[in-house]
Amino acid sequence: MVIQDQAKAIVLSSGGLDSTTVMAMARREGYAIYSLSFNYGQRHAFELQAAAHTAEMFGAVRHLVLDVDLRKIGGSALTDDIAVPKGRSTAEMAARIPVTYVPARNTIFLAYALAWAEVLPAADIFIGVNALDYSGYPDCRPEYIAAFEHMANLATRAGTEAGTRIRIHTPLIRLSKAEIILQGLALGVDYSKTHSCYDPAPDGAACGRCDSCALRRKGFGEAGVADPTRYK
Amino acid sequence: MVIQDQAKAIVLSSGGLDSTTVMAMARREGYAIYSLSFNYGQRHAFELQAAAHTAEMFGAVRHLVLDVDLRKIGGSALTDDIAVPKGRSTAEMAARIPVTYVPARNTIFLAYALAWAEVLPAADIFIGVNALDYSGYPDCRPEYIAAFEHMANLATRAGTEAGTRIRIHTPLIRLSKAEIILQGLALGVDYSKTHSCYDPAPDGAACGRCDSCALRRKGFGEAGVADPTRYK
Numbered sequence: 001m002v003i004q005d006q007a008k009a010i011v012l013s014s015g016g017l018d019s020t021t022v023m024a025m026a027r028r029e030g031y032a033i034y035s036l037s038f039n040y041g042q043r044h045a046f047e048l049q050a051a052a053h054t055a056e057m058f059g060a061v062r063h064l065v066l067d068v069d070l071r072k073i074g075g076s077a078l079t080d081d082i083a084v085p086k087g088r089s090t091a092e093m094a095a096r097i098p099v100t101y102v103p104a105r106n107t108i109f110l111a112y113a114l115a116w117a118e119v120l121p122a123a124d125i126f127i128g129v130n131a132l133d134y135s136g137y138p139d140c141r142p143e144y145i146a147a148f149e150h151m152a153n154l155a156t157r158a159g160t161e162a163g164t165r166i167r168i169h170t171p172l173i174r175l176s177k178a179e180i181i182l183q184g185l186a187l188g189v190d191y192s193k194t195h196s197c198y199d200p201a202p203d204g205a206a207c208g209r210c211d212s213c214a215l216r217r218k219g220f221g222e223a224g225v226a227d228p229t230r231y232k
Numbered sequence: 233m234v235i236q237d238q239a240k241a242i243v244l245s246s247g248g249l250d251s252t253t254v255m256a257m258a259r260r261e262g263y264a265i266y267s268l269s270f271n272y273g274q275r276h277a278f279e280l281q282a283a284a285h286t287a288e289m290f291g292a293v294r295h296l297v298l299d300v301d302l303r304k305i306g307g308s309a310l311t312d313d314i315a316v317p318k319g320r321s322t323a324e325m326a327a328r329i330p331v332t333y334v335p336a337r338n339t340i341f342l343a344y345a346l347a348w349a350e351v352l353p354a355a356d357i358f359i360g361v362n363a364l365d366y367s368g369y370p371d372c373r374p375e376y377i378a379a380f381e382h383m384a385n386l387a388t389r390a391g392t393e394a395g396t397r398i399r400i401h402t403p404l405i406r407l408s409k410a411e412i413i414l415q416g417l418a419l420g421v422d423y424s425k426t427h428s429c430y431d432p433a434p435d436g437a438a439c440g441r442c443d444s445c446a447l448r449r450k451g452f453g454e455a456g457v458a459d460p461t462r463y464k
Binding site for chain 2: 064066067068069070072073074075102103104105106107108110111112114115116118119138139141143144147148150151152154155156157
């Protein structure tokens, strides 16, 4: 009997609701998980704690945390001293790109994933972007992801020599937050251990009012399941 | 009379022959220069010293050096403890992707340039890639650059809200090394202050035999001008 090597997948993980669900999905598809997180000058460390827990929960072969120098570039409420907006409706969120947008963040994160994919090697990269509840970020749209994948296959040995194609998987891209939650629960995700809030209390409790909290709360409500998030 | 703001250009700079020539070209075109260099675990610091000198020489408004965590990813003779190949012919260089290739390096560097372009804002990014004397790197080909530019315009506010298009300028892409040198000399570039060698002596003298030195030497020879490089 020939034992095939288990295919490797790099999963971009923020320890949030979306990326944790993505990791559960990649695991169910049988991939060996290589978890990739970024220390990018977030104003709090709860994301990285949650990401480490997620990697452990899904038996990641490796959990790599890279330092990414976004503070020197600036331009976002998530890395700079700009107030995080609170209490906005989803219509307000969709109306324009918010100040919590981190310039070119997904492009930078996917570029590092691509580098790691070449080295491992791995052909599959998973990212939890979402085009429905996407909160107005341009780099969460399907046409952006398709363009990145095309570029990635021209950028690398994989696309050039080996005949393998790099694939960017976005299993959440067409799902509502409620659908994401229901699929994650079916896969055993413990959402009490995930962190989504942009502006948590010093003890890690979620603010409940930033865009990320609002989308998460609305998702649990629409899914008709109890929200296990600890709010301040 | 209306005084127009001077257009800003981000120039990726390694302090080498190619990127220094690109900066001279961007300057001649009238752009205000924003120089961007990376500390990516190169085995030596001479590149960064040369990049700082280049930025000063061309009156850069800012010279930003970002730390990029490529060593944790590995996979290259330029960041890992792998021998740099010496004495190869250009035919040998072109035959396959060399061990000095840094996985997805240009994608990571251009992603950071894109982030900075959004924040400044700037629409123009210059990079000194070269498809003729390119030493076998997949991310130096015109089709790769076109794909990155397309992706960049879907990734960002610029491509989404403001109606400005991000442009990736590659003025060297079709030039031979000799042509690059002749154009740079016409623009006043002092190549004795640039650094190309992958494996310099402790005092910064070039090895003269790595792929980068070989292409540089050949370029000066074919241009018929004296090579001001200090070899060990």
